[in-house]
Amino acid sequence: MSEHVDRSGWARARRYLGFRNISAIYIFVVIFAVFAIRIPSTFLASTTWRTLLDNQVITGITAIALIIPLAAGVFNLAIGLQVGAGSMFVAWLLVSHGVSIPAALAVTALSGILIGLISGWLIVKVRIDSFIATLGVSSLLAAFITGISGGEQILGVPDSYANFGVGNFGGITYSFVILMALALIVWYLLERTPSGRRVYATGGNIEAARLAGVNTTKVIFGSLVACGLLAAIAGMLVTARLGNADPTIGPSYLVPAFTAAFLGSTQFRGGRFNVWGTVLSVYVLAAGVKGLQLSGAPVWIPDVFNGASLLVAVGMAKYQGPSGDYYSIRRILRMRVRSVPSLEDGDG
Amino acid sequence: MTSALLDARNISKTFPGVKALDDVSLMVHAGEILALVGHNGSGKSTLVKVLAGIYQEDSGTVATPGGSVRRGNRDGLHFIHQDLGLIPTLTTIENIDLGRSLGARAILPSAIRAERKHARALIEQFGADFDVGVLVSKLTPAERTIVAIARALDGWTTSDNVLVLDEPTAALQGAEVGKLFAAVRRVASAGAGIVIISHRLDEVVELADRVVVLRDGRVVGDHPRGEFDRASLVRLIAGQIGDDARELAEAGVPGAVRLGVLGIASPQLRDVDLEVRAGEIVGVTGLRGSGMEQLAGAIFGAVPTEAGRVQVDGLAVRPGSPAHAIKAGMGYVPSDRRRFGAIVSMSAKENLTLPRLASLRGRMGQIDPSAEKAEADRWLDHVGVRPSRAGDRSFGLFSGGNQQKIVIAKWLRNAPRVLLLEEPTQGVDVAAQASIHDLIARIAAGGAAVLVSSTDTKELVTLCHRVLVLHEGRVVSTLAGRELTESALVRATIDSPATPGSGRE
Numbered sequence: 001m002s003e004h005v006d007r008s009g010w011a012r013a014r015r016y017l018g019f020r021n022i023s024a025i026y027i028f029v030v031i032f033a034v035f036a037i038r039i040p041s042t043f044l045a046s047t048t049w050r051t052l053l054d055n056q057v058i059t060g061i062t063a064i065a066l067i068i069p070l071a072a073g074v075f076n077l078a079i080g081l082q083v084g085a086g087s088m089f090v091a092w093l094l095v096s097h098g099v100s101i102p103a104a105l106a107v108t109a110l111s112g113i114l115i116g117l118i119s120g121w122l123i124v125k126v127r128i129d130s131f132i133a134t135l136g137v138s139s140l141l142a143a144f145i146t147g148i149s150g151g152e153q154i155l156g157v158p159d160s161y162a163n164f165g166v167g168n169f170g171g172i173t174y175s176f177v178i179l180m181a182l183a184l185i186v187w188y189l190l191e192r193t194p195s196g197r198r199v200y201a202t203g204g205n206i207e208a209a210r211l212a213g214v215n216t217t218k219v220i221f222g223s224l225v226a227c228g229l230l231a232a233i234a235g236m237l238v239t240a241r242l243g244n245a246d247p248t249i250g251p252s253y254l255v256p257a258f259t260a261a262f263l264g265s266t267q268f269r270g271g272r273f274n275v276w277g278t279v280l281s282v283y284v285l286a287a288g289v290k291g292l293q294l295s296g297a298p299v300w301i302p303d304v305f306n307g308a309s310l311l312v313a314v315g316m317a318k319y320q321g322p323s324g325d326y327y328s329i330r331r332i333l334r335m336r337v338r339s340v341p342s343l344e345d346g347d348g
Numbered sequence: 349m350t351s352a353l354l355d356a357r358n359i360s361k362t363f364p365g366v367k368a369l370d371d372v373s374l375m376v377h378a379g380e381i382l383a384l385v386g387h388n389g390s391g392k393s394t395l396v397k398v399l400a401g402i403y404q405e406d407s408g409t410v411a412t413p414g415g416s417v418r419r420g421n422r423d424g425l426h427f428i429h430q431d432l433g434l435i436p437t438l439t440t441i442e443n444i445d446l447g448r449s450l451g452a453r454a455i456l457p458s459a460i461r462a463e464r465k466h467a468r469a470l471i472e473q474f475g476a477d478f479d480v481g482v483l484v485s486k487l488t489p490a491e492r493t494i495v496a497i498a499r500a501l502d503g504w505t506t507s508d509n510v511l512v513l514d515e516p517t518a519a520l521q522g523a524e525v526g527k528l529f530a531a532v533r534r535v536a537s538a539g540a541g542i543v544i545i546s547h548r549l550d551e552v553v554e555l556a557d558r559v560v561v562l563r564d565g566r567v568v569g570d571h572p573r574g575e576f577d578r579a580s581l582v583r584l585i586a587g588q589i590g591d592d593a594r595e596l597a598e599a600g601v602p603g604a605v606r607l608g609v610l611g612i613a614s615p616q617l618r619d620v621d622l623e624v625r626a627g628e629i630v631g632v633t634g635l636r637g638s639g640m641e642q643l644a645g646a647i648f649g650a651v652p653t654e655a656g657r658v659q660v661d662g663l664a665v666r667p668g669s670p671a672h673a674i675k676a677g678m679g680y681v682p683s684d685r686r687r688f689g690a691i692v693s694m695s696a697k698e699n700l701t702l703p704r705l706a707s708l709r710g711r712m713g714q715i716d717p718s719a720e721k722a723e724a725d726r727w728l729d730h731v732g733v734r735p736s737r738a739g740d741r742s743f744g745l746f747s748g749g750n751q752q753k754i755v756i757a758k759w760l761r762n763a764p765r766v767l768l769l770e771e772p773t774q775g776v777d778v779a780a781q782a783s784i785h786d787l788i789a790r791i792a793a794g795g796a797a798v799l800v801s802s803t804d805t806k807e808l809v810t811l812c813h814r815v816l817v818l819h820e821g822r823v824v825s826t827l828a829g830r831e832l833t834e835s836a837l838v839r840a841t842i843d844s845p846a847t848p849g850s851g852r853e
Contacts, residue, residue: 188714192714192715193713193714193715194705194706194708194709194713194715197698197701197702197705197715198702198705200694200698201691201694201698201702204691204692204693204694205687205690205691205692205693207687207688208687208688208689208690208691209691209702210650210670210671211648211650211670211680211682211688211689212670212674212699212702212703212758213670213671213674213675213702213703213704214671214702215671270742271693272693
């Protein structure tokens with residue numbers, strides 16, 4: 001391949017490095033600079049960063065789980081409670097029923113897949129809008145969690161299980177390694193395989209995808225099953241990390257996961273939901289929250305930061321246009337204006 | 349002649365490469381029902397859009413009694429388009445009320461009783477009698493049209509207004525047409541002017557006080573009642589356009605039957621049979637609502653069918669499954685590119701390879717990026733997409749002609765045995781049109797069976813070996829060889845026996 005380096009090479013480099021394409025990195029640099037100057041002693045401490053990496057693992061996995069259905073054009077509002085249900089179910093199996101760890105993990109993973117199948121069935125077969133279907137599922141899951149836990153924490157998870165949650169090699173926790181491994185797998189599936197291409201095609205235009213031979217039913221089922229499995233893994237990890245299961249924990253992951261997924265979609269891939277943009281967004285948001293907390297901001301600040309970021313991210317995605325370049329929307333508009341006469345005169 | 353409610357003079361309008369309107373004059377008097385007729389591409393739509401102020405005329409004037417009209421502010425002109433613009437989930441009362449300005453009353457409770465009375469009175473003006481409290485979606489098509497007219501007429505203070513109706517009867521059946529016509533006559537007798545655009549010539553003869561015929565952007569006939577009949581209208585509309593010898597489509601002798609369709613039926617199609625042979629290009633045409641819009645989609649499985657069998661090379665294709673149709677060797681280029689033909693947010697390359705990704709797989713089951721790029725470049729180059737090597741560009745950023753070439757290339761890559769195309773050159777510039785025609789001819793020459801649905805008679809005549817004309821869901825005539833000329837096609841399309849009342853029950 002003889003790549004000739006010409007103006008288009010420069011243009012491409014500018015596009016890759018432009019604010020529109022990697023805004024999160026620029027935002028991160030600003031956040032880092034501000035807090036490194038204002039509160040260097042705490043913000044720059046290595047433990048701050050190590051806990052930051054580890055603390056965001058659950059949000060990260062949840063957000064990665066979420067982008068799979070989002071890429072297929074399906075909302076999953078049950079995602080928070082799916083994590084909560086996974087956490088509670090594995091603790092319930094381990095503690096209340098004394099199931100062995102491998103069996104409990106396997107059964108919980110299957111339960112995650114089952115939730116995905118139920119959501120898929122409601123959306124594809126019963127034809128309920130994904131927004132409503134998953135809202136309904138999330139309420140059912142809330143009932144399930146309260147039902148098996150009686151609304152109480154389940155304590156006394158086996159030590160060997162809880163130890164894994166806090167274990168690390170050389171300072172990098174197992175949890176973080178799992179996040180990275182899952183990110184790598186999902187990235188590969190979404191962006192490098194035919195299946196991933198079909199997921200994006202379905203999300204891009206379900207009717208056109210169907211007419212190109214894509215089995216959109218299978219794609220939607222598959223995306224929700226994968227999402228359910230990942231959410232269950234996140235849930236199992238929560239229980240391992242806390243050493244117990246808390247019935248109220250699920251919903252708190254919903255907004256951060258959506259924020260990261262949407263902010264992530266504005267990164268790298270020009271409006272497409274993607275894994276690395278999402279992971280980056282999780283950590284940029286977390287760094288911002290951390291800096292604010294360390295500077296003594298009030299406790300409600302993280303919610304403000306997450307909510308505002310979600311709104312800004314979606315607002316940006318709206319104006320970004322399909323190719324990810326800022327001017328693309330205007331270019332399309334111009335093109336359409338030019339082609340109007342010939343388009344509309346067809347049935348004169 | 350002082351009572352012209354609408355006086356359009358010497359209107360010309362040119363689009364790049366096409367003179368859509370050439371010195372067109374049109375006058376509507378009080379109490380007059382004027383029919384505007386002409387075939388696809390005759391300039392009717394453009395004229396209506398100029399009257400409505402959607403397009404700015406290049407030269408000429410449009411005047412109403414209020415004086416010369418400014419762009420976008422044509423007081424006294426009311427347009428009712430085919431889709432009517434009603435909200436089906438609201439009642440007649442509510443739809444009529446939507447058109448009124450509210451001012452400070454906007455947050456006060458609706459005066460339900462007064463609104464009902466008002467709506468009833470309006471409807472009764474047109475001799476109609478249906479429950480105004482019922483959802484518009486539950487009304488018959490004629491009743492809906494009457495609601496739209498009533499809404500347009502609501503608040504007319506004077507009668508010096510003009511009502512323009514664009515194909516109001518396309519969705520109506522027998523008795524319904526009569527109801528609508530009665531309403532239209534009432535509006536006219538109250539002193540308004542009516543312009544009605546229609547393809548149904550029997551209705552034109554029945555209703556119109558005067559008829560204006562457009563062809564190729566020019567007025568070719570302007571006759572008062574009594575000086576026209578069905579036959580003379582057909583002659584005027586069809587003219588002798590483009591009847592020179594055909595060149596492109598004569599090459600090659602068609603081979604064995606590749607596409608066989610037996611008794612296919614859908615909401616718009618009734619029992620259509622057809623065969624397309626290897627190397628043959630068969631056209632399908634008809635008026636709006638004739639079923640020609642659905643035929644290709646029904647064969648491919650894009651549109652749900654009620655009955656019928658489709659075979660490719662003698663093997664049955666599962667109905668309603670595009671995936672199976674593709675496996676059987678079919679390709680489908682739908683007329684609405686942005687909705688059905690492509691995924692606008694994906695790149696040209698991704699659109700191109702979507703129907704068949706298996707051949708691009710690497711050892712790990714991944715898509716081999718360099719193989720994909722090379723293959724995309726090759727196909728985009730083959731169909732002449734400009735700029736070249738732009739496979740990574742977002743589909744939406746290409747021009748209409750290039751987008752269409754990408755969609756065609758997507759199917760060519762599959763070496764289709766059967767290619768179905770709908771309006772293949774719609775919204776495409778003249779140069780791209782020629783190269784797309786050339787491409788289609790080459791596909792057929794390569795042994796594929798090609799079916800082209802189009803309302804562009806010129807396109808069908810240049811491209812096809814044989815053209816089927818649909819009317820009310822059935823094939824009513826087939827033109828081929830020397831018989832296949834533009835005027836013959838237009839004649840066959842508009843001159844199909846009007847059968848009000850028969851059929852759709």
